[in-house]
Amino acid sequence: MKTEELIELALEVGFDHAGELNMGALDFRPEVRDMCSSGRCRAYGTRWSCPPAVGDLERSRRRTEKYHRGILVQTTGQMAHDFDSEGILQAEKRHKERFATLVRQIRYGYPDCLPMGTGACTLCRKCTYPDRPCRHPEEMFTSMEGYGLLVNDVAKASGLRYDYGPGTITYSAAVLID
Numbered sequence: 001m002k003t004e005e006l007i008e009l010a011l012e013v014g015f016d017h018a019g020e021l022n023m024g025a026l027d028f029r030p031e032v033r034d035m036c037s038s039g040r041c042r043a044y045g046t047r048w049s050c051p052p053a054v055g056d057l058e059r060s061r062r063r064t065e066k067y068h069r070g071i072l073v074q075t076t077g078q079m080a081h082d083f084d085s086e087g088i089l090q091a092e093k094r095h096k097e098r099f100a101t102l103v104r105q106i107r108y109g110y111p112d113c114l115p116m117g118t119g120a121c122t123l124c125r126k127c128t129y130p131d132r133p134c135r136h137p138e139e140m141f142t143s144m145e146g147y148g149l150l151v152n153d154v155a156k157a158s159g160l161r162y163d164y165g166p167g168t169i170t171y172s173a174a175v176l177i178d
């Protein structure tokens with residue numbers, strides 16, 4: 001499929017924004033890992049999807065180096081107010097459902113594609129990390145941040161915004177195709 005067709009597919013799946021991923025913007029940055037380990041999202045060291053389980057930045061680089069194109073997809077939700085946790089959760093849920101659907105469809109044609117999701121994996125009520133293997137390794141996606149990417153920069157370099165204005169929350173994810 002042409003990249004434009006993949007973008008069209010993402011929009012059909014329901015994403016609010018989609019565009020070609022600027023592969024030159026895949027810069028794996030130690031400061032993003034520092035944000036993970038600072039405990040801001042409280043997922044560090046608690047999931048197979050997150051650092052340190054996903055390996056170091058060199059592993060991120062090696063995992064992505066064979067890819068030459070990809071797409072970036074986004075879900076933007078409306079928040080009733082700044083602390084609208086329900087609105088935030090609903091937008092995240094919608095985004096993750098859309099992303100799982102999109103990856104399933106892309107994998108028909110590109111079984112080796114590399115999905116980069118959003119936030120910590122929330123598939124299981126309690127992650128098996130570190131005692132037992134991941135229960136759903138095919139459906140578990142390491143986030144863009146987990147790879148060490150600064151999503152703000154990647155989105156801008158790919159012609160999309162990171163923030164769609166006051167009263168909105170936006171989640172981003174990417175699929176490296178081939």
Ligand code: SF4
Pocket residue numbers: 047048049121122123124125126127128129133134135136137139140
């Ligand atoms: S699928 Fe389950 S076991 Fe695997 S990373 Fe996600 S929460 Fe953990």
